[in-house]
Amino acid sequence: MTDLAQAVMERCDLLATCSEDPGRITRPFASDAMRRAQNYVHEWMRRAGMQVRRDSIGNLRGRYEGAGPSALLIGSHLDSVRDAGKYDGPLGVLVAIAAVQRLHDANRRLPFAIEVLAFADEEGLRYGSTYLGSRALAGQVEARDLALTDADGITMASAIESFGGDPARVANDRRPSDDLLGYCEVHIEQGPILEARGLPVGIVSAIAGQSRFEIAFSGEAGHAGTVPMDRRRDALTAAAEIVLAVEAMAATQEGLVATVGKLEVEPGAANVIPGRAVFSLDVRHADDNVRARVAEALLARARETARRRKLSVEARAVSSNPAVRCAPRLVNLLTQAVKECRQQPVQLTSGAGHDAVVMSSLTDVGMLFVRCKGGVSHNPAESVTTADVGVAIDVLSRFLDLMPQK
Numbered sequence: 001m002t003d004l005a006q007a008v009m010e011r012c013d014l015l016a017t018c019s020e021d022p023g024r025i026t027r028p029f030a031s032d033a034m035r036r037a038q039n040y041v042h043e044w045m046r047r048a049g050m051q052v053r054r055d056s057i058g059n060l061r062g063r064y065e066g067a068g069p070s071a072l073l074i075g076s077h078l079d080s081v082r083d084a085g086k087y088d089g090p091l092g093v094l095v096a097i098a099a100v101q102r103l104h105d106a107n108r109r110l111p112f113a114i115e116v117l118a119f120a121d122e123e124g125l126r127y128g129s130t131y132l133g134s135r136a137l138a139g140q141v142e143a144r145d146l147a148l149t150d151a152d153g154i155t156m157a158s159a160i161e162s163f164g165g166d167p168a169r170v171a172n173d174r175r176p177s178d179d180l181l182g183y184c185e186v187h188i189e190q191g192p193i194l195e196a197r198g199l200p201v202g203i204v205s206a207i208a209g210q211s212r213f214e215i216a217f218s219g220e221a222g223h224a225g226t227v228p229m230d231r232r233r234d235a236l237t238a239a240a241e242i243v244l245a246v247e248a249m250a251a252t253q254e255g256l257v258a259t260v261g262k263l264e265v266e267p268g269a270a271n272v273i274p275g276r277a278v279f280s281l282d283v284r285h286a287d288d289n290v291r292a293r294v295a296e297a298l299l300a301r302a303r304e305t306a307r308r309r310k311l312s313v314e315a316r317a318v319s320s321n322p323a324v325r326c327a328p329r330l331v332n333l334l335t336q337a338v339k340e341c342r343q344q345p346v347q348l349t350s351g352a353g354h355d356a357v358v359m360s361s362l363t364d365v366g367m368l369f370v371r372c373k374g375g376v377s378h379n380p381a382e383s384v385t386t387a388d389v390g391v392a393i394d395v396l397s398r399f400l401d402l403m404p405q406k
């Protein structure tokens with residue numbers, strides 16, 4: 001059991017060498033680095049007794065047959081952001097393979113099949129299209145996705161082709177859902193809660209919904225030396241009020257996070273009063289009503305600020321993704337599995353999105369988080385311990401044993 005955890009750690013190290021940037025981890029969709037990573041993962045799936053195939057978009061899918069016709073999906077993604085860590089994505093794929101390896105080594109078949117999914121793209125580094133791999137399974141990849149171009153002008157369709165896939169058949173990647181028992185994903189926490197509580201793993205209860213807006217204040221640019229303070233219509237000071245209001249508002253509610261991550265000032269000179277300020281607003285909460293109410297309150301605050309400061313304001317909704325509840329059935333099974341592994345079960349909300357968001361359109365989803373050092377992710381400093389990985393493999397194995405057949 002420790003051997004399996006040790007193997008997962010070594011495999012994470014090996015996948016980290018599959019990169020298009022020397023000296024750091026960058027593994028985009030349909031890249032040569034991805035091909036090398038998939039060659040390893042293909043072999044590891046095969047050795048764990050799985051039949052392996054690559055689908056049209058480029059996901060790797062391994063299937064370990066069971067005694068009955070139904071199937072449980074377990075997976076995560078193999079692609080990365082630029083200058084990534086070793087564990088965001090690959091850990092979930094490798095823990096899934098380890099759990100299957102354990103069954104295979106014991107010559108065991110469960111009443112259902114297990115399909116391990118190694119998604120080809122979740123982060124969207126190359127095409128800015130998040131969840132691409134899981135969207136293919138959900139039948140949500142559209143012609144306009146395939147027409148997207150990367151920084152070198154290569155369309156997604158031709159990238160899929162050179163990777164050995166078939167853009168014309170991506171619709172066939174859709175996974176029918178009538179035989180599915182659910183989808184489970186193991187992932188690093190990307191937050192500090194498990195570390196603070198001294199726990200190796202946690203059970204995800206929901207993935208937070210997310211609203212994004214672009215807000216623009218327009219006032220009047222003017223000379224920084226000659227326009228008196230009471231005559232100014234400064235767009236940036238108005239934006240500054242809202243940035244602080246966003247922070248204050250987020251602090252009033254448990255589980256609420258709100259961020260202004262981008263701010264552009266025009267004309268942007270030291271001796272000119274800002275005439276225009278455009279900024280982003282990102283609001284997340286596990287309860288869609290709370291998220292909607294907070295977003296509306298912040299937009300109302302922006303309108304009030306504009307009136308008081310004699311500015312105009314425009315707010316544009318950029319995106320809105322509802323929260324995804326993990327299925328209580330799977331949350332309960334994971335909770336029982338954690339207890340049977342002599343760990344304290346704790347439930348967490350995921351602030352980050354995951355493939356499970358898309359997979360929830362196909363079937364019930366559940367997620368298990370693994371403690372990561374300092375809560376750091378999307379960073380080469382990502383770190384997990386072999387012992388915690390061992391617990392994750394044990395919990396996933398118990399979960400498989402507890403899963404009732406459909």
Ligand SMILES: [Zn+2]
Nearest residue numbers: 088089122187
């Ligand atoms: Zn991830």
